[in-house]
Amino acid sequence: MRDDLDRRLLAAHAADDRSALIALYTEAAEMATQTVARNFFLTHAYVFALEAGVAVAADLRARLVAFGAEAAE
Secondary structure, eight states, X not given: OOHHHHHHHHHHHHHTOXXXXXXXXXXXXXXXXXHHHHHHHHXXXXXXXXXXXXXXXXXXXXXXXXXXSSOOO
């Protein structure tokens, strides 16, 4: 992961900025070159989206399902 993204993630965690965390973990997933890393970051984005109660959670879950990292119901 790029150092800049890492710093922004740490700052968002320190500030408990859920919106930023969702966006940054999604960005990290899009930058990931390995499947496990991509799914790890998407899962984090999804969990923060669920906690925040934002609509993007459905899209993040759909992406996890499409990648086989989440079971479709």
